[in-house]
Amino acid sequence: MTDGLWPALLGRFTWNALAFVRAWENPTVNEIIGAGAAMMVVLGAAVVIAIITVTGKWGYLWREWLTSLDHKKIGIMYVVLAFVMLARALAEAVLMRMQQAAAVNAPGFVEPDHFAQLFSTHGSIMIFFMAMPFLTGIINYVTPLQIGARDVAFPLLNSISLWLTGGAAGLMMVSLVIGRFSTGGWSGYPPYTELGFSPDVGPDYWIWAVTLGSIASTLSGLNFAVTLYKMRCPGMTLMRMPLFCWTTLCTSILMIFAMPPLTVATALLALDRYLGFHFFTNDLGGNMMNYANLFWLFGHPEVYILILPAFGVYSEVVSTFSSKELYGYTSLVLATMAIAVLSFTVWVHHFFTMGQSANLNAVFGIATMTIGVPTGVKIYDWIWTMFRGEVRFTVPMLYSLAFMMTFVLGGFTGILLAFPPLDYLVHNTLFLVAHFHNMLIPGLLYGMLAATHYWFPKAFGFRLNEKWGRISFGCWVVGFYLAFMPLYVLGAGGATRRSQAFFEPAFRPWLYVAGVGALILLTALVSLFMQLWVSIRERDDNRVFAGDPWDGRGLEWSTSAPPPEYNYAVIPAVDGRDPFYDGKRDGDVYAAPTTYEDIAVPRNSMVGPATGILGAVLAFGLVWHIWWLALLCLGGIIATVIARSFVRDVERIVPAADVARIEDRWRRMIAAARPISRHHEMTSANQGLAEVTA
């Protein structure tokens, strides 16, 4: 091989980039852990491919799922992606806790560089490839149903967003096997992530994975905002939308305006690294504080992008399982909007220690505390919704209650951190780590888990197992408290975040407790998979085809479970806030319409998969400096988009006769089902038809 050909073909790839080769050449525990993780990625992919091939499901998968533009299927695929990434990032968290527990005055088993990769991937994945896909998936599934629409405004764009996110997540997985990941944390601060300090491929993996994810989220936000503004059914005024739609709308607006700063930050960092620009370098006029500002101009609204959808979920869940109208609907809407606006005014609190004037810090500190007010309003509204309601402690309701307690606690520590002088003391310590996990685990994860338990019967037609749901819930809550409360103590005691080892023996017991907590959190995830397994096995006993297992309030419960691909045979018209709940009490909501019409649904398209795969390979080419590959993929993406603009046959007609057949089958089932009271909704008696009481 000549020197010229090899780099031209494969860029800076060498055999040593493979985790397996590194472990072979240098078989330390550290390298073997790396190779083991790489092996799990390779084996996992191989097993999945083998299962699909052996069962002959490729055609089915391609036609029914991968190329589908149905918002419901896209939503489910997003959630599946989120769970896969959750499993990886949680495993990394456990590894880090074990390392820290082992490394008090000892080296532990993970080397510093590897540890840095662990916390970088853990953070990046949890935010961009677990939380974002999770909430995007739930929003995708639920909002069009809730506003009485047949799909989102731009179904193809939706598929492109999914595939770009999936491609970016794939890139994260590839980084385990080929090369290494960034050691610069999930926020990727320069100048450390500049060429001068991190010349390897790690930061490039981070840059391109995050950039793809960021573009996908911008497009999702655009899609949901237009859907909510323009696709609502007759009578569904803005102030009649379910609260989940309101939080979706605010999250979408935040995505539209807050993702671009992230794209700019990563793009400028890429210019620095690839073309020798000087935005954030130490020399020639670079200024890394510009990066900090750009990143947190995204980063703080991002917190609310993550939390607002969960607020929406809790509003739906608490109202449904208390059999009461949501208390203070208007105040909840206003609070949501207020949070969305305020979220753009607090970003400096992420770097109070930058060295700006005390007055500036005071302004941002006060703005930060102000956000506590609308959030407090929400908590009280939920409590008042439960007051004198017929409260049932189902799994989603348990998550909602755990959220209210835990989130308030995290909010208090947030107020503490909003004082700049106090922030100086605990900046960059585990106190901060405890705080944001205390916000995001109840404020995102519990919410999304509540959402999956709540809407799962709608999406798949059977209820999830209650017992395993409760076990999992218990583990998520106990695990959280054990894993993160000690970090407050450690942080206040001066333990810095992102440390591979500690030298203070007094930290040891707290690190042990946190380690146990991490293991319990892992158990929680395992129980969730167990629950899914048991629920699928027992699905015939728990079917709720009639579609209304919880005496639901919004339109999404007025179709069968799972809903037909066109959602509604006849577009509903509403005249109030809880149209289905009130409709059940006022008259016959299940009455068949006199006639059915042909319904147009979007035809499948391979543009989504093509864009996502080309995007991921383009990113891979850029990471490894394989320029021909990058150029080829860029051209491919442009050609795909242009070719698509020439396609005119983009809709498929579901004939009226088919609609009638599908709807009649459902109505026959309803006629045969026995309505159940609220006391029996967690039993097999629940066939998805609610007994109507006054």
Next chain:
Amino acid sequence: MSAGEVKHAGLNLGATDEDAHEQAEPDVFGFWIFLMSDAVIFALLFAIYGTMLGATVGGPTAASAYKIGPTFAETLILLTSSFTFGMASIAMKHGATPRVLLGWLAATLILGVAFLGLELHDFATMTGDGAVPMRSGFLSSFFALVPLHGLHVLAGCLWLVVMMVQVPIFGLDARVKINLLRLGLFWHFLDIVWIAIFSVVYLQGLIR
């Protein structure tokens, strides 16, 4: 909906086109949102440029690197291209023959390409004078902001070519009309961004 009512921002597509109107509502609104998101990107790059004005590190400054003549010519060309695109939109609305419409689109395309040619020539001159982005933070921020606008114009030109192929193939069907409407918004948006670049970057830089 009644035909005269415009439910979307942008040009009324004519009294007979109710379907196109219905469809244009989310499509055009969505494109406005995209433009606003894109505007955030430009706004941030302007802000970065503002903070980096002083970061010349002994290298070329705004006054020494910019040339008013060619940038003024670029401004005139781009403004004229907005006018020709406006004429294309009017031709589309009032049912002019495809030849007239294509003529105006072609004029816009020629002006767009001319703009790009001049801009590239500018960049070449700057590079020749040692004003390269690797020289200083100030020049980095210039070469992120202004060429990004150029890339947008390039994308607009490509889009123009695609539309000029689609008009003869599909005639003025609803999707062609909506896409021309969106391309028009895009083109005028780039004009507005350029005006900001001309005043904030070039004029301000040369006044000092």
